[in-house]
Amino acid sequence: xxxxxxxxxxxxxxxxxxxxxxxxxxxxxxxxxxxxxxxxxxxxxxxxxxxxxxxxxxxxxxxxxxxxxxxxxxxxxxxxxxxxxxxxxxxxxxxxxxxxxxxxxxxxxxxxxxxxxxxxxxxxxxxxxxxxxxxxxxxxxxxxxxxxxxxxxxxxxxxxxxxxxxxxxxxxxxxxxxxxxxxxxxxxxxxxxxxxxxxxxxxxxxxxxxxxxxxxxxxxxxxxxxxxxxxxxxxxxxxxxxxxxxxxxxxxxxxxxxxxxxxxxxxxxxxxxxxxxxxxxxxxxxxxxxxxxxxxxxxxxxxxxxxxxxxxxxxxxxxxxxxxxxxxxxxxxxxxxxxxxxxx
Amino acid sequence: xxxxxxxxxxxxxxxxxxxxxxxxxxxxxxxxxxxxxxxxxxxxxxxxxxxxxxxxxxxxxxxxxxxxxxxxxxxxxxxxxxxxxxxxxxxxxxxxxxxxxxxxxxxxxxxxxxxxxxxxxxxxxxxxxxxxxxxxxxxxxxxxxxxxxxxxxxxxxxxxxxxxxxxxxxxxxxxxxxxxxxxxxxxxxxxxxxxxxxxxxxxxxxxxxxxxxxxxxxxxxxxxxxxxxxxxxxxxxxxxxxxxxxxxxxxxxxxxxxxxxxxxxxxxxxxxxxxxxxxxxxxxxxxxxxxxxx
Amino acid sequence: xxxxxxxxxxxxxxxxxxxxxxxxxxxxxxxxxxxxxxxxxxxxxxxxxxxxxxxxxxxxxxxxxxxxxxxxxxxxxxxxxxxxxxxxxxxxxxxxxxxxxxxxxxxxxxxxxxxxxxxxxxxxxxxxxxxxxxxxxxxxxxxxxxxxxxxxxxxxxxxxxxxxxxxxxxxxxxxxxxxxxxxxxxxxxxxxxxxxxxxxxxxxxxxxxxxxxxxxxxxxxxx
Numbered sequence: 131x132x133x134x135x136x137x138x139x140x141x142x143x144x145x146x147x148x149x150x151x152x153x154x155x156x157x158x159x160x161x162x163x164x165x166x167x168x169x170x171x172x173x174x175x176x177x178x179x180x181x182x183x184x185x186x187x188x189x190x191x192x193x194x195x196x197x198x199x200x201x202x203x204x205x206x207x208x209x210x211x212x213x214x215x216x217x218x219x220x221x222x223x224x225x226x227x228x229x230x231x232x233x234x235x236x237x238x239x240x241x242x243x244x245x246x247x248x249x250x251x252x253x254x255x256x257x258x259x260x261x262x263x264x265x266x267x268x269x270x271x272x273x274x275x276x277x278x279x280x281x282x283x284x285x286x287x288x289x290x291x292x293x294x295x296x297x298x299x300x301x302x303x304x305x306x307x308x309x310x311x312x313x314x315x316x317x318x319x320x321x322x323x324x325x326x327x328x329x330x331x332x333x334x335x336x337x338x339x340x341x342x343x344x345x346x347x348x349x350x351x352x353x354x355x356x357x358x359x360x361x362x363x364x365x366x367x368x369x370x371x372x373x374x375x376x377x378x379x380x381x382x383x384x385x386x387x388x389x390x391x392x393x394x395x396x397x398x399x400x401x402x403x404x405x406x407x408x409x410x411x412x413x414x415x416x417x418x419x420x421x422x423x424x425x426x427x428x429x430x431x432x433x434x435x436x437x438x439x440x441x442x443x444x445x446x447x448x449x450x451x452x453x454x455x456x457x458x459x460x461x462x463x464x465x466x467x468x469x470x471x472x473x474x
Numbered sequence: 475x476x477x478x479x480x481x482x483x484x485x486x487x488x489x490x491x492x493x494x495x496x497x498x499x500x501x502x503x504x505x506x507x508x509x510x511x512x513x514x515x516x517x518x519x520x521x522x523x524x525x526x527x528x529x530x531x532x533x534x535x536x537x538x539x540x541x542x543x544x545x546x547x548x549x550x551x552x553x554x555x556x557x558x559x560x561x562x563x564x565x566x567x568x569x570x571x572x573x574x575x576x577x578x579x580x581x582x583x584x585x586x587x588x589x590x591x592x593x594x595x596x597x598x599x600x601x602x603x604x605x606x607x608x609x610x611x612x613x614x615x616x617x618x619x620x621x622x623x624x625x626x627x628x629x630x631x632x633x634x635x636x637x638x639x640x641x642x643x644x645x646x647x648x649x650x651x652x653x654x655x656x657x658x659x660x661x662x663x664x665x666x667x668x669x670x671x672x673x674x675x676x677x678x679x680x681x682x683x684x685x686x687x688x689x690x691x692x693x694x695x696x697x698x699x700x701x702x703x704x705x706x707x708x709x710x711x712x713x714x715x716x717x718x719x720x721x722x723x724x725x726x727x728x729x730x731x732x733x734x735x736x737x738x739x740x741x742x743x744x745x746x747x748x749x750x751x752x753x754x755x756x757x758x759x760x761x762x763x764x765x766x767x768x
Numbered sequence: 769x770x771x772x773x774x775x776x777x778x779x780x781x782x783x784x785x786x787x788x789x790x791x792x793x794x795x796x797x798x799x800x801x802x803x804x805x806x807x808x809x810x811x812x813x814x815x816x817x818x819x820x821x822x823x824x825x826x827x828x829x830x831x832x833x834x835x836x837x838x839x840x841x842x843x844x845x846x847x848x849x850x851x852x853x854x855x856x857x858x859x860x861x862x863x864x865x866x867x868x869x870x871x872x873x874x875x876x877x878x879x880x881x882x883x884x885x886x887x888x889x890x891x892x893x894x895x896x897x898x899x900x901x902x903x904x905x906x907x908x909x910x911x912x913x914x915x916x917x918x919x920x921x922x923x924x925x926x927x928x929x930x931x932x933x934x935x936x937x938x939x940x941x942x943x944x945x946x947x948x949x950x951x952x953x954x955x956x957x958x959x960x961x962x963x964x965x966x967x968x969x970x971x972x973x974x975x976x977x978x979x980x981x982x983x984x985x986x987x988x989x990x991x
Contacts, residue, residue: 146946146947252959258817271814273813468961469955527856553860577772
């Protein structure tokens with residue numbers, strides 16, 4: 131026992147040192163990342179960036195290194211700064227040769243974010259399906275929650291804490307009739323009443339088939355989405371942007387990014403963009419004309435400028451990341467919500 | 475008679491402070507042995523090594539032929555231990571603690587314990603933590619006697635006891651040990667009690683054993699000699715003459731040597747030895763004579 | 769003999785155990801009361817939504833209660849042993865020292881298991897009428913590492929208290945604090961997954977550390 135206890139003691143010492151020492155050194159040494167905020171300018175047809183310098187000044191530049199005043203910079207991103215320009219009375223009639231109104235610009239713009247920790251996490255197991263066509267202007271949270279089982283969908287009345295067998299049966303039958311095979315692999319929705327409209331959920335079934343599920347006037351609406359030949363989807367992100375032009379962003383098993391466009395459930399590849407949602411975080415700043423896609427990878431922060439019309443690649447930019455960290459043991463990570471040992 | 479305790483070549487230090495080196499002694503069966511020494515000579519260290527709560531730097535101790543570091547429970551059952559300060563579980567009552575210990579010792583003598591407890595003016599349900607220091611000591615001693623062990627190791631057994639109970643305990647312990655052939659190894663600050671109790675003594679000085687012998691022999695043969703002598707006389711020392719000193723015209727020293735021999739050695743050193751007297755001593759005086767006053 | 773060893777632990781801890789039972793069940797009961805009140809006031813729908821979308825578990829106030837219960841049990845059991853080195857008496861009993869220590873630690877772990885088992889049962893039984901099994905599971909999974917921290921805290925506390933020297937005791941304390949942090953890292957319920965089993969195993973292995981302290985005690989280590 132003495133030998134075991136001694137071994138165990140030294141094992142603990144080792145674990146604690148591997149955990150705490152690198153952490154302390156990294157905490158003292160590693161400075162925060164300073165990649166500039168970057169967007170694609172439809173005026174310059176190039177990336178422009180805002181950088182916070184070390185002496186707390188703000189620099190406005192383009193990729194070529196030209197410096198701008200704050201005011202001049204606003205004009206380089208007329209769609210992103212549409213409200214500011216309108217307030218200044220400087221909002222242009224047309225951008226890149228295309229006539230625009232403030233309202234158009236506002237409706238088309240969106241910001242989308244995805245972080246690995248939102249995917250790599252214990253599944254909540256319960257979801258909320260809102261009524262998409264209640265006839266009311268405001269959305270409301272439902273009085274039931276649902277879970278997906280190996281055999282179907284189950285609605286639980288929350289006040290009674292009891293399964294609503296009738297509703298569960300209706301929805302399960304509809305899903306089955308549309309060809310959905312349980313268990314469902316992944317689903318994506320934004321269960322919140324604080325949005326302009328509701329598109330329910332997107333489901334990826336046991337065979338990798340894509341389904342759109344929502345509730346309209348209490349009845350199930352299920353649409354099987356036809357996938358292009360050979361497309362194996364991995365992750366789904368229901369968007370519900372104001373413009374209603376997209377229903378979702380999708381990634382496939384080769385980490386390519388696709389858009390599910392509406393109306394018509396068309397699937398279009400976003401040219402050139404690769405994105406592994408389980409490892410990388412992504413931000414898309416969308417305007418009427420183009421999207422700036424920023425993927426935060428392990429070795430570089432990659433920027434893609436993408437046409438908002440046909441999702442063709444306009445330009446790319448990459449900031450290499452040189453993180454000098456001492457490897458060590460840790461139990462939590464910024465890229466997931468699990469507690470487990472990991473050495474990195 | 476085979477020894478119950480055998481200590482061989484014990485060496486121990488605390489940090490750089492050496493307590494003793496190469497200390498060896500035996501305690502024979504059926505004897506009551508007192509370990510005497512001034513503060514800091516290593517009495518408690520010896521008791522701690524003997525009770526298994528201190529690993530000596532080198533050397534070994536055997537009790538009933540077993541190494542003290544690896545005593546079997548069966549052998550430990552034959553040893554009763556009174557630890558420094560008469561410590562016992564303070565969270566128990568007189569009854570609870572008796573019930574607890576009784577489960578471990580097949581030869582448990584319940585009557586001995588309650589016999590002694592009757593002399594305490596405490597309720598059986600009273601917790602030991604609420605007792606006076608002396609009462610706690612009596613509980614601890616009662617438990618030691620009830621255990622009916624073959625070897626009793628008692629560290630400073632008389633601490634905190636009033637004179638009456640001390641006398642009672644000494645008589646009880648001696649009678650008990652002699653009647654049942656128990657071996658006792660003990661220390662005490664009060665040497666008068668030891669005289670009544672112990673058969674043998676080990677007197678320790680810093681780092682070594684001065685004498686180990688039956689108390690009777692010590693009291694018979696160890697003498698204090700005094701004689702008139704000039705204040706500036708150089709008294710002989712060493713070789714069996716302990717702590718020679720001259721105070722106000724009288725020389726004094728202690729020795730196991732006979733009066734004739736001491737006188738011869740003094741005269742040889744040119745000390746006139748007028749008014750030469752020799753006296754035997756009680757244990758306390760003999761102890762001081764051997765170890766010096768300070 | 770074994771019964772007598774347990775009897776001693778029982779005498780030391782019985783009043784504390786009553787208190788610990790009242791406090792741990794009290795906190796769990798209070799959390800449940802708050803949950804039921806919230807359901808009554810705001811409707812089950814709102815509570816379910818908060819639990820699903822914001823990972824609320826409604827029992828955060830009892831987070832450190834099992835840990836404190838475990839640490840206090842270690843104190844109640846082992847401080848009297850270290851008081852004036854009473855442990856010498858315990859180790860002198862005619863029982864192998866390892867077995868004596870094992871009985872003492874097993875008593876503590878068993879008592880905590882009963883105490884925490886009751887707490888978990890109360891949480892499960894109390895929450896089930898108003899919450900779906902998934903949400904009850906969230907609550908229990910959030911509470912499980914905390915309860916385990918109670919057991920680990922007890923064993924690490926025993927190790928620290930039984931250690932005879934202060935220098936080493938401070939090391940024990942430092943290591944214990946860091947190790948116990950491991951039980952309070954969950955950003956969301958169910959975050960521990962399979963690692964909880966590993967933690968449970970490590971916690972039980974921590975019982976062996978107390979033996980190191982006892983070995984050092986028997987060797988007479990001092991400051």
